């Protein structure tokens with residue numbers, strides 16, 4: 200099958216007019232967001248503003264009620280698509296790293312490629328070691344998760360998401376569960392991945408990090424992107440009163 204031609208003029212990921220309600224509680228209300236290749240978009244907003252729901256909709260963990268989500272030009276909300284095949288093109292990392300405690304690091308990382316991509320053990324292990332190298336944990340391949348610090352476990356979860364070279368990485372408050380002294384190593388890794396050209400959507404409360412790595416910051420409020428712009432604009436000189444209020448509360 201020929202590869203899709205890379206169109207740098209079109210967004211890699213395009214969320215358009217997405218609506219998502221739980222019962223009569225509208226969480227995403229006609230929300231639109233474009234992410235271009237090699238860019239980092241940071242989502243900020245109060246707890247409950249819909250950041251996780253948006254990421255979960257993109258990863259097809261939630262169905263949208265309306266709207267379109269295009270990845271590399273393909274509408275991934277089309278119910279005829281195989282959701283697992285779509286998810287293999289997306290690397291999702293959660294706040295709780297969700298590693299399997301009874302599996303060694305290497306087996307946590309190779310599980311999906313062996314199940315979903317039907318890769319051989321040798322192929323899967325070679326790729327797993329390469330991604331563990333990338334997150335600085337090749338030496339821990341044979342360890343069990345509880346032998347690692349929280350920061351190291353989260354880096355393993357990031358390694359697992361990098362397997363299969365996903366088109367886009369979605370990271371949902373990946374440092375929120377960490378002790379403060381472990382946050383830095385994970386944020387440093389994400390900054391390195393940005394330098395390497397990865398496309399990422401990152402929900403975070405780490406404003407210093409957002410300022411440093413975001414190409415665009417989107418402030419979510421009442422189910423919409425209420426304000427968007429460069430970190431200097433949105434964090435340094437917000438136009439909207441809601442954004443100012445949010446930043447006052449969190450900083």
Ligand code: ADP
Nearest residue numbers: 221224226244245246247248249250251252253
């Ligand atoms: P954030 O990540 O910005 O804190 P969430 O996307 O987690 O926000 O939540 C947005 C709103 O959707 C919240 O009011 C939350 O309670 C609600 N919500 C999220 N998931 C569900 C669910 N599965 N069922 C019902 N309500 C939900």
Ligand code: MG
Nearest residue numbers: 250251252372
């Ligand atoms: Mg959340």
